Amino acid sequence: MAAQRSPLATAPAARPDDGAGPGLRERKKQQTRDALIEAAHRLFFSQGFAGTTVDEIAAAVDVSQRTFFRYFANKDEVALAVMADAEDYFIDRLRARPAEENPLEALRAAIVESWRELGSRHTGPGSVTSALELMRMIEDTPTLLAAHLRRVTEQERVVVQVLAAREGLDPAEDLRPAVMAAVFGSVLRAAHLSWSAECEESGPEDMISLITRHFDQLGPALAGDWRH
Amino acid sequence: MAAQRSPLATAPAARPDDGAGPGLRERKKQQTRDALIEAAHRLFFSQGFAGTTVDEIAAAVDVSQRTFFRYFANKDEVALAVMADAEDYFIDRLRARPAEENPLEALRAAIVESWRELGSRHTGPGSVTSALELMRMIEDTPTLLAAHLRRVTEQERVVVQVLAAREGLDPAEDLRPAVMAAVFGSVLRAAHLSWSAECEESGPEDMISLITRHFDQLGPALAGDWRH
DNA sequence: GCAGATTATGTCAGTCACTGACATCTGGCA
């Protein structure tokens, strides 16, 4: 049973069962996984992360604790699952950006696209309002923050690969992709911190404009085209 | 009993007890702490991090498990204690750099100074050879890597504060200190990865030259003086 | 539909990290 991530936008639940779709087994597994994530978020948000036991989450979905751990390696993972999905989606968007764009343009466009897609979900743990709560929870739960930063760092390495491939550079010899990814990461993290520090509930457009404003501050110094 | 870090260079053990020194109680606590770190590293390096229990570490120093947890909040912390000390030392060095230097020069000089100081220790868990082993262990122990990255991110925020203070900027308004810290962080991390990827044992000079080479790649584009 | 191979799940027992409460012991100090 390999861990399977949902795409950012869950497949429509009401799709009639045509022959070509995934089998019943697959669908049930996906359901269980989604239910676990949803129950976990609900409990985390009402009782706090530390105040929620894995047994409670499992009980809420009516599976055994052992089954929970077959879906998620640890308690952190179920909390960060939607972040992981979103990050994967971002990487997809980045890969899809036209080659003419310079790295910074591509990164900016990909992250804006991702947040816009996220904004189109209005219910469930993947919705924008949950994203805000989730980020607050991550910030003040040390173990979650640590796990999240590990994920982010991992993703940054992927970004380096993608940027290097776009520009035809060897990331082992040329530091510019790594530097660009680091700068991008710091911009994102700064925007995240600003966003979760605000007291008011705010929508995806607020987040997008926050990111955009941070990007604009970078100035043209870093936006140069690397190709000769 | 607040957690007390040793300075990077431990005070000479043979210093005769003059009246002004810390009391016996303080000294014993420091001894216990050092002994715990040393035993932990020895066990981690021979049996692996996951293969070593806290009880073993405590038993090796002949204290109770409960006492271990009064010195270190968790198993990660004892593994990363020397890193934490080194990072604190680096921040001190950075604060001490002359104001005329531009940010990049100051960062580079401070990190080189730190590694040189580290290189002067030849025994114990703070020595350079241990540093290499330690970094390898961190890289392939997910929980350790996560905790380490959390520490690093925290330190990066301190670096941002220091840089902003040096240049008389408000880090909330001007992103340049944050960007510079991120770039610095990526350079360091790249150097660390290269270093721990090498098969041969290597000394502090190798690490310093590795860092220097990475720095040189950054080019003068980022080294500009921010003051008018 | 059915037998048999796959695969998901439940149960159970166990290990280990970590914590609160309380008793005890030791160094600091009048």
Place this chain on the structure above:
DNA sequence: TGCCAGATGTCAGTGACTGACATAATCTGC
């Protein structure tokens, strides 16, 4: 010397996580 604060030990408990094995559900070829 004798009191006090702070360090340590003991103990019991919780909760995350794992391996082993039995059971139940799906899938596959017929």
